[in-house]
């Protein structure tokens with residue numbers, strides 16, 4: 007059996023290792039369109055601040071890790087796929103045959119169609135190479151404008167502040183991380199960033215970037231202009247799937263997969279940022295471009311590739327945690343609430359603390375929190391197990407801070423905790 | 425066969441000695457906010473429930489880690505965090521459905537139970553039988569494991 011994986015990020019590596027665990031005699035080939043060994047985009051912020059060197063971003067530490075596991079790693083870019091013929095073609099002309107194929111090619115940044123984006127001082131922050139260029143441009147004292155305050159934007163903005171640049175953030179939405187945090191949580195985060203010396207513009211877009219040899223002028227729709235030495239674009243990502251044009255694979259926002267992570271073409275699976283898989287919260291399909299989904303997708307896909315679609319997936323829970331200049335925010339599942347549901351909330355503005363819990367009947371379905379970092383995982387546990395909260399629901403509505411107690415309490419029901 | 429840390433709420437008196445010793449082992453100070461063993465009191469202390477990482481097979485924390493900072497100690501089976509490798513991204517703290525791995529802002533890395541390398545200090549500190557370190561095939565361990573699989577809600581082997 008020959009399993010081939012297009013991609014060499016977290017989804018690909020999780021899948022490759024699990025394939026080898028489940029089917030040790032199989033041949034596993036992982037193809038990555040990159041110079042480096044498999045690395046984590048998530049670790050780039052720590053590379054930017056100098057906390058880790060390039061090796062510190064690698065998904066696995068031993069230089070011979072893949073060799074040792076019997077996983078073949080090929081540097082190359084897949085440019086087309088022949089489903090019926092069971093082959094992929096690479097940019098260098100090579101053709102590689104497979105019995106089963108996993109597409110794990112991730113995502114790529116969306117660059118908004120704004121005049122001036124092609125100046126070399128305008129940078130995306132996606133690949134390790136981007137980080138290297140930003141390190142050169144974002145010298146201490148430099149003026150930086152970050153376009154976009156989505157979740158990745160709010161993670162990387164700390165890197166600029168730690169690099170001692172003067173930072174301005176521009177977000178077109180009504181608040182920071184509008185797709186992950188509600189009004190109060192996003193508002194707290196903005197206030198926090200401003201208290202740390204970051205200038206934040208919300209509700210406005212970048213209209214153009216004018217360049218002179220000395221500096222860039224970022225012109226906003228609200229009439230303001232920000233002078234900058236470097237502009238970082240972080241305005242969202244989209245699945246990296248152009249190579250599938252003409253392959254017959256069904257694509258919507260991403261590569262559409264069923265509950266076994268299989269695409270519309272036999273023997274072809276997809277996982278991670280490129281895949282549009284089952285969403286635990288809605289029962290529909292969605293792209294959840296986050297690390298937990300990528301690694302879980304990778305493992306579920308591997309299990310189904312080996313086990314002939316014997317492991318139905320319950321879907322990924324969208325979740326995220328950000329540390330923005332020391333303020334931890336997090337988001338789980340249906341944080342905006344569901345129809346017919348209700349909620350509990352705790353808001354302590356002065357302390358930058360907030361918890362919002364969303365319920366459907368007596369089951370937790372979503373949450374937002376600001377200023378907490380203890381036992382946050384229980385939110386996932388409570389949501390995914392759909393455990394009835396019973397009397398704990400009213401207690402949590404009154405005091406959401408009791409989350410960890412509620413988790414232990416409901417799971418000890420056999421011990422008759424009242 | 426690895427030994428497991430078995431927790432029995434019925435025998436716990438809520439004395440918090442385990443948390444004290446745990447924090448001492450972890451950070452060299454008696455400070456229960458640094459303990460990775462937690463005692464939760466219910467009904468004003470009528471019931472006390474110890475909880476910590478069960479070293480679950482799913483190992484969501486280890487699977488999700490972007491830099492391989494969490495590895496299995498072959499001697500104990502414990503999933504251990506390397507403070508040198510961890511970048512402090514916290515993604516494991518939301519991926520663990522038990523809330524059993526947590527970020528410590530003072531050290532900038534995550535912490536969890538590592539079974540103290542095979543001699544858990546919490547067990548030594550426990551004056552009752554609430555905490556025991558015993559063979560994995562004991563009934564207590566089986567019960568705990570079933571509970572872990574149940575509460576994770578995932579088919580085994582996916583995470």
Ligand SMILES: Cc1cc2nc3c(=O)[nH]c(=O)nc-3n(C[C@H](O)[C@H](O)[C@H](O)COP(=O)(O)OP(=O)(O)OC[C@H]3O[C@@H](n4cnc5c(N)ncnc54)[C@H](O)[C@@H]3O)c2cc1C
Pocket residue numbers: 012013014015016017018037038039040044046047048049050051082083084085110111112113131132158161162246249277278279280295296297298300326327513515
């Ligand atoms: C700066 C930054 C910070 C982030 N922080 C977080 C965070 O805190 N928490 C979180 O949950 N997520 C975070 N993310 C998102 C997270 O990194 C992604 O969800 C994750 O990397 C997705 O993994 P993947 O394997 O699906 O895709 P990717 O990591 O994008 O990997 C794709 C792989 O496919 C290869 N590839 C692409 N096209 C081809 C092709 N045609 N042929 C061959 N190979 C190809 C690439 O070279 C790469 O190896 C962050 C992302 C960035 C950029």
